[in-house]
Amino acid sequence: MNDQAVTESTRDYANVLIGLDGIGKTFGRVKALADISFDFRAGECVGIAGHNGAGKSTLMAVLTGVFAPEQGTITVNGRPARQYDPNAAREAGVRCVFQELSLCANLSVAENMAVVHPELRGGNWRRRATRLMREQLDAIFPGHGIKGHELIADLTLTQRQMVEIARAFTMTRDPVKLVILDEPTSSLDAHTAGQLLTYIGDAGQRGIATILISHMLGEIAQTAHRVLVMRDGQVAAVLPREAVTQDAIIRAMGQHVDVEAEPSGETRVARETVQGDTAYHWTFGKSRRVQIDAPRGEVIGFAGLAGQGQSEALLAVYEAATKSRERIAFVAGDRARDGIFPLWSIAQNLDIRWLLGKRDGDGPMRAPTLTKLIDRRASGRIAETWRERIGIRGAPLRANILSLSGGNQQKVLFARALASDAQLILMDDPTRGVDIGTKRDIYQLVRNEAARGRTFIWYTTENDEFAYCDRTYVFRAGGITRMLLAHECNEQALLAASFMEARA
Ligand SMILES: Nc1ncnc2c1ncn2[C@@H]1O[C@H](COP(=O)(O)OP(=O)(O)OP(=O)(O)O)[C@@H](O)[C@H]1O
Structure with a gap:
Protein backbone atom coordinates (compact mmCIF):
# COMPACT_ATOMS: atom_id res chain seq x y z
CA MET A 1 0.00 0.00 0.00
CA ASN A 2 1.17 3.51 -0.76
CA ASP A 3 1.71 5.10 2.66
CA GLN A 4 1.37 8.63 1.38
CA ALA A 5 -1.96 7.73 -0.25
CA VAL A 6 -3.14 6.28 3.04
CA THR A 7 -2.14 9.48 4.80
CA GLU A 8 -4.03 11.69 2.38
CA SER A 9 -7.15 9.56 2.17
CA THR A 10 -7.61 9.61 5.92
CA ARG A 11 -7.17 13.37 6.35
CA ASP A 12 -10.40 14.76 7.73
CA TYR A 13 -10.63 18.09 9.45
CA ALA A 14 -13.90 17.56 11.31
CA ASN A 15 -13.56 17.20 15.07
CA VAL A 16 -9.86 18.04 15.09
CA LEU A 17 -8.77 18.76 18.67
CA ILE A 18 -5.09 19.37 18.12
CA GLY A 19 -3.45 19.79 14.75
CA LEU A 20 0.28 19.59 14.07
CA ASP A 21 1.73 21.09 10.93
CA GLY A 22 5.38 20.75 9.95
CA ILE A 23 6.68 20.24 13.49
CA GLY A 24 10.47 20.05 13.91
CA LYS A 25 12.65 19.69 17.04
CA THR A 26 16.37 19.07 17.46
CA PHE A 27 18.66 18.23 20.36
CA GLY A 28 22.10 19.45 19.39
CA ARG A 29 22.89 17.53 16.23
CA VAL A 30 20.06 15.02 16.71
CA LYS A 31 16.96 15.75 14.64
CA ALA A 32 14.37 14.26 16.99
CA LEU A 33 11.36 15.46 14.92
CA ALA A 34 11.25 16.57 11.30
CA ASP A 35 8.22 17.92 9.47
CA ILE A 36 5.52 16.12 11.46
CA SER A 37 1.95 16.85 10.38
CA PHE A 38 -0.99 15.07 11.96
CA ASP A 39 -4.48 15.75 13.36
CA PHE A 40 -5.80 14.32 16.61
CA ARG A 41 -9.61 14.04 16.57
CA ALA A 42 -12.24 13.79 19.30
CA GLY A 43 -13.06 10.26 20.46
CA GLU A 44 -10.35 8.65 18.36
CA CYS A 45 -7.60 6.33 19.60
CA VAL A 46 -4.39 6.96 17.67
CA GLY A 47 -1.72 4.30 18.05
CA ILE A 48 1.88 5.48 17.73
CA ALA A 49 4.61 3.00 16.92
CA GLY A 50 8.25 3.36 15.97
CA HIS A 51 11.70 2.04 16.83
CA ASN A 52 13.52 3.18 19.98
CA GLY A 53 14.58 6.77 19.44
CA ALA A 54 12.07 7.34 16.60
CA GLY A 55 10.81 10.51 18.33
CA LYS A 56 7.56 9.34 19.95
CA SER A 57 8.20 10.73 23.45
CA THR A 58 9.57 13.97 22.00
CA LEU A 59 6.38 14.41 19.98
CA MET A 60 4.35 13.87 23.16
CA ALA A 61 6.46 16.46 24.96
CA VAL A 62 5.50 18.88 22.17
CA LEU A 63 1.80 18.02 22.55
CA THR A 64 1.95 18.61 26.30
CA GLY A 65 3.70 21.94 25.77
CA VAL A 66 6.90 20.78 27.51
CA PHE A 67 9.08 21.27 24.40
CA ALA A 68 8.47 24.21 22.09
CA PRO A 69 9.08 23.03 18.52
CA GLU A 70 11.60 25.00 16.45
CA GLN A 71 9.51 24.62 13.30
CA GLY A 72 5.81 24.27 12.54
CA THR A 73 2.49 25.28 14.02
CA ILE A 74 0.10 23.75 16.52
CA THR A 75 -3.63 24.40 16.22
CA VAL A 76 -6.16 23.96 19.00
CA ASN A 77 -9.77 23.43 17.89
CA GLY A 78 -8.80 24.69 14.44
CA ARG A 79 -7.08 27.91 15.61
CA PRO A 80 -3.28 28.34 15.56
CA ALA A 81 -1.96 28.56 19.14
CA ARG A 82 0.21 31.62 19.67
CA GLN A 83 2.00 30.22 22.69
CA TYR A 84 1.54 26.51 23.20
CA ASP A 85 3.00 25.80 26.67
CA PRO A 86 1.96 23.36 29.46
CA ASN A 87 -0.83 25.72 30.55
CA ALA A 88 -2.21 25.98 27.01
CA ALA A 89 -2.07 22.19 26.70
CA ARG A 90 -3.93 21.79 30.02
CA GLU A 91 -6.60 24.23 28.91
CA ALA A 92 -6.93 22.32 25.63
CA GLY A 93 -7.67 19.19 27.70
CA VAL A 94 -4.39 17.37 27.03
CA ARG A 95 -3.31 14.96 29.77
CA CYS A 96 -0.31 12.65 29.75
CA VAL A 97 0.80 9.38 31.32
CA PHE A 98 4.56 9.49 31.04
CA GLN A 99 6.79 6.54 30.25
CA GLU A 100 8.98 7.44 33.24
CA LEU A 101 6.13 7.90 35.69
CA SER A 102 5.75 11.42 37.05
CA LEU A 103 4.32 10.71 40.51
CA CYS A 104 6.05 12.14 43.60
CA ALA A 105 7.31 9.12 45.53
CA ASN A 106 7.28 10.82 48.94
CA LEU A 107 3.62 11.86 48.68
CA SER A 108 0.50 9.71 49.05
CA VAL A 109 -1.79 8.72 46.19
CA ALA A 110 -4.32 11.39 47.24
CA GLU A 111 -1.61 14.06 47.56
CA ASN A 112 -0.42 13.24 44.05
CA MET A 113 -3.96 13.87 42.83
CA ALA A 114 -3.98 17.30 44.46
CA VAL A 115 -0.63 18.18 42.84
CA VAL A 116 -2.14 18.18 39.33
CA HIS A 117 -5.75 19.08 40.09
CA PRO A 118 -5.71 22.58 41.62
CA GLU A 119 -9.41 22.50 42.51
CA LEU A 120 -8.65 19.89 45.19
CA ARG A 121 -8.07 22.55 47.85
CA GLY A 122 -9.84 23.69 50.99
CA GLY A 123 -11.67 21.63 53.62
CA ASN A 124 -11.91 17.92 53.01
CA TRP A 125 -9.60 18.02 49.98
CA ARG A 126 -7.91 14.82 51.06
CA ARG A 127 -11.16 12.92 51.30
CA ARG A 128 -12.35 14.28 47.92
CA ALA A 129 -9.03 13.43 46.27
CA THR A 130 -9.12 9.88 47.66
CA ARG A 131 -12.72 9.39 46.55
CA LEU A 132 -12.03 10.69 43.03
CA MET A 133 -8.98 8.50 42.66
CA ARG A 134 -10.72 5.38 43.91
CA GLU A 135 -13.71 5.95 41.62
CA GLN A 136 -11.43 6.33 38.64
CA LEU A 137 -9.34 3.29 39.58
CA ASP A 138 -12.56 1.27 40.00
CA ALA A 139 -13.68 2.37 36.55
CA ILE A 140 -10.47 1.38 34.79
CA PHE A 141 -8.99 -1.40 36.94
CA PRO A 142 -11.78 -3.16 38.89
CA GLY A 143 -10.25 -5.10 41.82
CA HIS A 144 -7.13 -2.86 41.89
CA GLY A 145 -6.61 -3.09 45.68
CA ILE A 146 -5.30 0.49 46.10
CA LYS A 147 -6.79 2.46 49.01
CA GLY A 148 -5.58 5.98 48.28
CA HIS A 149 -3.68 6.84 51.45
CA GLU A 150 -0.58 4.81 50.56
CA LEU A 151 2.73 6.51 49.88
CA ILE A 152 3.69 6.16 46.21
CA ALA A 153 7.10 4.84 47.31
CA ASP A 154 5.36 1.88 48.98
CA LEU A 155 3.43 0.87 45.85
CA THR A 156 4.70 -1.62 43.29
CA LEU A 157 5.66 -0.34 39.84
CA THR A 158 2.43 -1.83 38.46
CA GLN A 159 0.32 -0.01 41.07
CA ARG A 160 2.14 3.25 40.39
CA GLN A 161 1.41 2.86 36.69
CA MET A 162 -2.28 2.29 37.50
CA VAL A 163 -2.42 5.41 39.68
CA GLU A 164 -0.74 7.53 37.01
CA ILE A 165 -3.24 6.32 34.40
CA ALA A 166 -6.26 6.88 36.66
CA ARG A 167 -5.06 10.37 37.56
CA ALA A 168 -4.83 11.34 33.89
CA PHE A 169 -8.42 10.27 33.18
CA THR A 170 -9.93 11.83 36.32
CA MET A 171 -12.69 14.37 35.60
CA THR A 172 -12.24 17.68 37.40
CA ARG A 173 -13.04 21.22 36.34
CA ASP A 174 -10.12 20.99 33.88
CA PRO A 175 -11.28 19.39 30.63
CA VAL A 176 -10.14 15.90 29.60
CA LYS A 177 -10.11 15.72 25.82
CA LEU A 178 -6.92 13.97 24.77
CA VAL A 179 -5.10 11.51 27.03
CA ILE A 180 -1.60 10.50 25.96
CA LEU A 181 -0.53 7.08 27.18
CA ASP A 182 3.22 6.58 26.66
CA GLU A 183 3.95 2.86 27.13
CA PRO A 184 1.07 2.55 29.63
CA THR A 185 1.11 -1.24 29.84
CA SER A 186 4.86 -1.75 30.17
CA SER A 187 4.47 -2.82 33.81
CA LEU A 188 0.92 -4.18 33.63
CA ASP A 189 0.18 -7.88 33.28
CA ALA A 190 -2.01 -9.11 30.42
CA HIS A 191 -5.19 -9.03 32.53
CA THR A 192 -4.72 -5.45 33.76
CA ALA A 193 -3.56 -4.28 30.33
CA GLY A 194 -6.80 -5.73 28.92
CA GLN A 195 -8.80 -3.68 31.45
CA LEU A 196 -7.08 -0.51 30.26
CA LEU A 197 -7.63 -1.25 26.57
CA THR A 198 -11.33 -1.81 27.20
CA TYR A 199 -11.49 1.49 29.08
CA ILE A 200 -9.81 3.31 26.19
CA GLY A 201 -12.66 2.10 23.96
CA ASP A 202 -15.27 3.31 26.49
CA ALA A 203 -13.57 6.70 26.81
CA GLY A 204 -13.66 7.07 23.02
CA GLN A 205 -17.42 6.51 23.06
CA ARG A 206 -17.63 9.49 25.42
CA GLY A 207 -15.61 11.64 23.01
CA ILE A 208 -12.25 11.39 24.82
CA ALA A 209 -9.38 10.95 22.37
CA THR A 210 -6.38 8.84 23.34
CA ILE A 211 -2.88 8.35 22.03
CA LEU A 212 -1.52 4.87 22.68
CA ILE A 213 2.25 4.61 22.31
CA SER A 214 3.39 1.05 22.64
CA HIS A 215 5.99 -1.46 21.53
CA MET A 216 3.36 -4.13 22.08
CA LEU A 217 2.02 -3.90 18.58
CA GLY A 218 -0.81 -6.35 19.22
CA GLU A 219 -2.31 -3.85 21.68
CA ILE A 220 -2.17 -1.09 19.09
CA ALA A 221 -3.65 -3.29 16.36
CA GLN A 222 -6.47 -4.30 18.73
CA THR A 223 -7.33 -0.81 19.99
CA ALA A 224 -6.37 2.03 17.63
CA HIS A 225 -8.57 3.66 15.01
CA ARG A 226 -5.50 4.92 13.14
CA VAL A 227 -1.81 4.23 13.60
CA LEU A 228 0.90 6.82 13.15
CA VAL A 229 4.18 5.04 12.46
CA MET A 230 7.34 7.06 13.09
CA ARG A 231 10.84 6.46 11.78
CA ASP A 232 13.90 8.60 12.50
CA GLY A 233 11.81 11.58 13.65
CA GLN A 234 9.47 11.49 10.67
CA VAL A 235 6.03 10.15 9.83
CA ALA A 236 6.69 6.87 8.03
CA ALA A 237 2.99 6.03 7.50
CA VAL A 238 -0.49 6.66 8.80
CA LEU A 239 -2.47 3.42 8.71
CA PRO A 240 -6.28 3.54 8.79
CA ARG A 241 -8.15 0.99 10.90
CA GLU A 242 -8.68 -1.45 8.02
CA ALA A 243 -4.95 -1.54 7.19
CA VAL A 244 -3.70 -1.98 10.77
CA THR A 245 -1.96 -5.29 11.34
CA GLN A 246 1.21 -6.02 13.28
CA ASP A 247 2.92 -6.86 10.00
CA ALA A 248 1.92 -3.56 8.38
CA ILE A 249 3.21 -1.62 11.41
CA ILE A 250 6.52 -3.48 11.45
CA ARG A 251 6.98 -2.94 7.72
CA ALA A 252 6.35 0.79 8.09
CA MET A 253 8.77 0.96 11.03
CA GLY A 254 11.44 -0.35 8.70
CA GLN A 255 12.25 -3.28 10.93
CA HIS A 256 12.73 -6.76 9.62
CA VAL A 257 11.09 -9.04 12.12
CA ASP A 258 9.60 -12.39 11.41
CA VAL A 259 6.58 -12.27 13.74
CA GLU A 260 6.09 -16.02 13.44
CA ALA A 261 9.69 -16.74 14.41
CA GLU A 262 8.96 -17.47 18.07
CA PRO A 263 10.66 -20.60 19.30
CA SER A 264 8.58 -23.60 20.11
CA GLY A 265 9.12 -25.10 23.55
CA GLU A 266 8.83 -28.53 21.99
CA THR A 267 12.11 -28.05 20.19
CA ARG A 268 13.94 -27.91 23.50
CA VAL A 269 14.51 -31.04 25.55
CA ALA A 270 12.36 -30.75 28.65
CA ARG A 271 14.17 -31.88 31.75
CA GLU A 272 11.66 -32.94 34.39
CA THR A 273 14.25 -33.64 37.05
CA VAL A 274 17.03 -31.39 38.10
CA GLN A 275 20.44 -32.84 38.77
CA GLY A 276 21.88 -31.98 42.16
CA ASP A 277 25.23 -30.32 41.62
CA THR A 278 24.38 -28.71 38.29
CA ALA A 279 21.46 -26.72 39.64
CA TYR A 280 20.62 -23.85 41.91
CA HIS A 281 17.96 -24.61 44.52
CA TRP A 282 16.24 -21.90 46.53
CA THR A 283 13.47 -22.16 49.10
CA PHE A 284 11.95 -19.14 50.80
CA GLY A 285 8.78 -17.21 51.55
CA LYS A 286 6.06 -17.71 54.14
CA SER A 287 6.01 -21.41 55.16
CA ARG A 288 8.81 -21.84 52.62
CA ARG A 289 6.18 -21.82 49.85
CA VAL A 290 8.51 -20.75 47.09
CA GLN A 291 10.83 -23.50 45.86
CA ILE A 292 12.82 -22.86 42.74
CA ASP A 293 15.13 -25.18 40.87
CA ALA A 294 17.27 -23.57 38.23
CA PRO A 295 19.58 -25.89 36.29
CA ARG A 296 22.69 -24.08 35.12
CA GLY A 297 22.40 -22.95 31.52
CA GLU A 298 18.64 -22.66 31.62
CA VAL A 299 16.33 -19.70 31.25
CA ILE A 300 13.80 -19.69 34.08
CA GLY A 301 10.61 -17.62 33.77
CA PHE A 302 8.62 -16.03 36.58
CA ALA A 303 5.00 -15.60 35.45
CA GLY A 304 1.59 -14.72 36.88
CA LEU A 305 -0.41 -11.53 37.32
CA ALA A 306 1.77 -8.54 38.22
CA GLY A 307 2.61 -8.08 41.90
CA GLN A 308 2.10 -11.69 43.00
CA GLY A 309 5.53 -11.96 44.62
CA GLN A 310 7.75 -12.30 41.55
CA SER A 311 9.89 -9.21 42.27
CA GLU A 312 10.23 -10.27 45.92
CA ALA A 313 11.30 -13.73 44.77
CA LEU A 314 13.93 -12.18 42.49
CA LEU A 315 15.28 -10.19 45.43
CA ALA A 316 15.29 -13.29 47.66
CA VAL A 317 17.23 -15.20 44.99
CA TYR A 318 19.62 -12.25 44.75
CA GLU A 319 20.24 -12.29 48.51
CA ALA A 320 20.69 -16.04 48.68
CA ALA A 321 23.02 -16.10 45.68
CA THR A 322 25.06 -13.18 47.01
CA LYS A 323 25.49 -15.01 50.34
CA SER A 324 26.76 -18.08 48.54
CA ARG A 325 29.14 -15.84 46.55
CA GLU A 326 27.67 -16.53 43.14
CA ARG A 327 28.66 -14.17 40.35
CA ILE A 328 25.38 -12.43 39.85
CA ALA A 329 23.89 -9.47 37.96
CA PHE A 330 20.49 -7.86 38.27
CA VAL A 331 18.60 -5.96 35.57
CA ALA A 332 16.29 -3.74 37.61
CA GLY A 333 12.65 -3.36 36.66
CA ASP A 334 12.21 0.24 37.74
CA ARG A 335 14.79 1.78 35.44
CA ALA A 336 14.52 5.33 36.73
CA ARG A 337 14.62 4.42 40.43
CA ASP A 338 16.92 1.39 40.60
CA GLY A 339 18.66 1.16 37.25
CA ILE A 340 20.36 4.22 35.87
CA PHE A 341 22.77 6.74 37.37
CA PRO A 342 21.16 9.90 35.98
CA LEU A 343 24.22 12.15 36.32
CA TRP A 344 26.55 9.74 34.55
CA SER A 345 27.37 9.10 30.93
CA ILE A 346 26.14 6.16 28.88
CA ALA A 347 29.59 4.51 29.07
CA GLN A 348 29.80 4.95 32.85
CA ASN A 349 26.34 3.50 33.28
CA LEU A 350 27.34 0.54 31.17
CA ASP A 351 30.67 -0.25 32.79
CA ILE A 352 29.80 0.49 36.43
CA ARG A 353 30.61 -3.10 37.38
CA TRP A 354 34.26 -2.36 36.72
CA LEU A 355 34.23 -0.25 39.86
CA LEU A 356 33.74 -3.49 41.74
CA GLY A 357 37.07 -4.77 40.53
CA LYS A 358 37.76 -7.79 38.36
CA ARG A 359 38.03 -11.48 38.97
CA ASP A 360 40.93 -13.69 37.97
CA GLY A 361 39.22 -16.68 36.45
CA ASP A 362 37.02 -18.22 39.10
CA GLY A 363 39.05 -16.69 41.93
CA PRO A 364 37.95 -14.06 44.42
CA MET A 365 37.09 -10.52 43.39
CA ARG A 366 40.14 -8.25 43.33
CA ALA A 367 39.53 -5.16 45.39
CA PRO A 368 39.93 -1.96 43.36
CA THR A 369 42.84 0.28 44.25
CA LEU A 370 42.87 4.03 44.08
CA THR A 371 45.35 4.08 41.23
CA LYS A 372 43.77 1.29 39.21
CA LEU A 373 40.17 1.85 40.07
CA ILE A 374 39.00 1.47 36.51
CA ASP A 375 40.81 0.18 33.47
CA ARG A 376 39.45 2.96 31.25
CA ARG A 377 40.70 1.57 27.98
CA ALA A 378 39.34 -1.91 28.59
CA SER A 379 36.01 -0.64 29.88
CA GLY A 380 35.72 1.70 26.88
CA ARG A 381 36.28 -1.26 24.58
CA ILE A 382 33.58 -3.23 26.35
CA ALA A 383 31.11 -0.34 26.21
CA GLU A 384 31.76 0.09 22.47
CA THR A 385 31.37 -3.64 21.80
CA TRP A 386 28.03 -3.75 23.59
CA ARG A 387 26.79 -0.54 22.04
CA GLU A 388 27.27 -2.21 18.65
CA ARG A 389 25.99 -5.60 19.72
CA ILE A 390 22.75 -4.43 21.22
CA GLY A 391 22.24 -1.37 19.03
CA ILE A 392 22.32 1.50 21.56
CA ARG A 393 21.48 4.47 19.36
CA GLY A 394 20.86 8.19 19.67
CA ALA A 395 23.91 9.66 21.40
CA PRO A 396 27.67 9.05 21.77
CA LEU A 397 28.86 6.93 24.69
CA ARG A 398 30.22 9.99 26.50
CA ALA A 399 26.79 11.72 26.49
CA ASN A 400 24.58 11.75 29.56
CA ILE A 401 22.41 8.65 29.89
CA LEU A 402 19.24 10.78 29.94
CA SER A 403 19.90 11.92 26.40
CA LEU A 404 18.96 8.42 25.26
CA SER A 405 15.35 7.45 24.57
CA GLY A 406 13.70 5.22 27.20
CA GLY A 407 14.18 2.02 25.21
CA ASN A 408 17.84 2.78 24.59
CA GLN A 409 18.39 3.39 28.32
CA GLN A 410 16.90 -0.04 28.95
CA LYS A 411 19.35 -1.57 26.47
CA VAL A 412 22.23 -0.05 28.48
CA LEU A 413 21.01 -1.80 31.63
CA PHE A 414 20.76 -5.08 29.79
CA ALA A 415 24.23 -4.66 28.30
CA ARG A 416 25.60 -3.85 31.77
CA ALA A 417 24.48 -7.26 33.02
CA LEU A 418 25.58 -9.25 29.98
CA ALA A 419 28.95 -7.52 29.75
CA SER A 420 29.73 -8.56 33.33
CA ASP A 421 31.25 -11.84 34.41
CA ALA A 422 27.99 -12.89 36.11
CA GLN A 423 26.95 -16.51 35.66
CA LEU A 424 23.52 -15.95 37.17
CA ILE A 425 21.51 -13.08 35.69
CA LEU A 426 18.27 -11.93 37.26
CA MET A 427 16.01 -9.81 35.08
CA ASP A 428 12.98 -7.84 36.25
CA ASP A 429 10.98 -7.15 33.06
CA PRO A 430 14.16 -6.34 31.08
CA THR A 431 12.52 -5.57 27.73
CA ARG A 432 10.21 -2.81 29.07
CA GLY A 433 9.97 -0.16 26.37
CA VAL A 434 12.33 -1.93 23.97
CA ASP A 435 11.27 -2.04 20.32
CA ILE A 436 10.26 -5.28 18.66
CA GLY A 437 13.40 -5.65 16.52
CA THR A 438 15.74 -5.22 19.49
CA LYS A 439 13.61 -7.53 21.61
CA ARG A 440 14.19 -10.35 19.14
CA ASP A 441 17.94 -9.66 19.29
CA ILE A 442 17.83 -9.73 23.08
CA TYR A 443 15.93 -13.04 23.11
CA GLN A 444 18.56 -14.53 20.84
CA LEU A 445 21.35 -13.19 23.06
CA VAL A 446 19.74 -14.71 26.15
CA ARG A 447 19.39 -18.11 24.46
CA ASN A 448 22.99 -17.98 23.19
CA GLU A 449 24.36 -16.99 26.60
CA ALA A 450 22.31 -19.75 28.26
CA ALA A 451 23.78 -22.24 25.79
CA ARG A 452 27.21 -21.07 27.01
CA GLY A 453 26.24 -21.99 30.58
CA ARG A 454 24.80 -18.78 32.03
CA THR A 455 21.55 -19.08 33.98
CA PHE A 456 18.79 -16.50 33.64
CA ILE A 457 15.87 -15.84 35.96
CA TRP A 458 13.43 -13.73 34.02
CA TYR A 459 10.35 -12.01 35.39
CA THR A 460 8.21 -10.57 32.64
CA THR A 461 4.71 -9.19 32.23
CA GLU A 462 4.71 -10.24 28.54
CA ASP A 470 13.06 -23.66 29.68
CA ARG A 471 10.81 -23.71 32.74
CA THR A 472 8.37 -21.16 34.07
CA TYR A 473 7.15 -20.73 37.63
CA VAL A 474 3.70 -19.17 37.91
CA PHE A 475 3.17 -16.98 40.98
CA ARG A 476 -0.04 -16.21 42.84
CA ALA A 477 -0.34 -14.44 46.22
CA GLY A 478 3.34 -14.84 47.06
CA GLY A 479 3.42 -18.58 46.30
CA ILE A 480 3.89 -20.77 43.23
CA THR A 481 0.88 -22.46 41.64
CA ARG A 482 2.65 -24.40 38.88
CA MET A 483 5.93 -25.01 37.18
CA LEU A 484 5.49 -25.28 33.41
CA LEU A 485 8.14 -26.92 31.26
CA ALA A 486 8.80 -25.37 27.85
CA HIS A 487 6.46 -27.69 25.96
CA GLU A 488 3.59 -27.10 28.44
CA CYS A 489 3.91 -23.31 28.52
CA ASN A 490 1.19 -21.71 26.45
CA GLU A 491 -1.20 -18.78 26.96
CA GLN A 492 -4.00 -21.00 28.27
CA ALA A 493 -1.83 -22.87 30.80
CA LEU A 494 -0.30 -19.58 32.00
CA LEU A 495 -3.71 -17.99 32.45
CA ALA A 496 -5.15 -21.01 34.28
CA ALA A 497 -2.16 -21.19 36.63
CA SER A 498 -2.27 -17.41 37.22
CA PHE A 499 -5.71 -17.72 38.79
CA MET A 500 -5.13 -20.99 40.72
CA GLU A 501 -4.67 -21.11 44.46
CA ALA A 502 -1.01 -21.14 45.38
CA ARG A 503 0.25 -24.35 46.99
CA ALA A 504 0.18 -24.13 50.79
N1 LIG B 1 16.85 15.50 26.49
C1 LIG B 1 17.46 15.03 25.40
N2 LIG B 1 18.72 15.43 25.08
C2 LIG B 1 19.33 14.96 23.96
N3 LIG B 1 18.77 14.11 23.08
C3 LIG B 1 17.53 13.68 23.34
C4 LIG B 1 16.80 14.12 24.51
N4 LIG B 1 15.58 13.53 24.51
C5 LIG B 1 15.54 12.75 23.40
N5 LIG B 1 16.71 12.85 22.71
C6 LIG B 1 17.01 12.15 21.43
O1 LIG B 1 15.93 12.37 20.54
C7 LIG B 1 15.65 11.20 19.79
C8 LIG B 1 14.18 10.80 19.99
O2 LIG B 1 14.00 10.32 21.32
P1 LIG B 1 12.58 9.91 21.90
O3 LIG B 1 12.74 9.72 23.39
O4 LIG B 1 11.56 10.88 21.45
O5 LIG B 1 12.35 8.49 21.17
P2 LIG B 1 11.19 7.43 21.40
O6 LIG B 1 10.61 7.14 20.05
O7 LIG B 1 10.25 7.90 22.45
O8 LIG B 1 12.00 6.14 21.88
P3 LIG B 1 11.61 4.96 22.92
O9 LIG B 1 10.75 4.00 22.17
O10 LIG B 1 12.94 4.34 23.25
O11 LIG B 1 10.96 5.58 24.12
C9 LIG B 1 16.64 10.13 20.26
O12 LIG B 1 17.71 10.11 19.36
C10 LIG B 1 17.11 10.64 21.61
O13 LIG B 1 18.42 10.18 21.89
Missing part, protein backbone atom coordinates in the same frame (compact mmCIF):
# COMPACT_ATOMS: atom_id res chain seq x y z
CA ASN A 463 3.43 -13.79 28.17
CA ASP A 464 5.05 -14.17 24.73
CA GLU A 465 8.46 -14.10 26.38
CA PHE A 466 7.93 -17.39 28.23
CA ALA A 467 8.36 -19.07 24.84
CA TYR A 468 12.09 -18.44 25.40
CA CYS A 469 12.16 -20.07 28.87
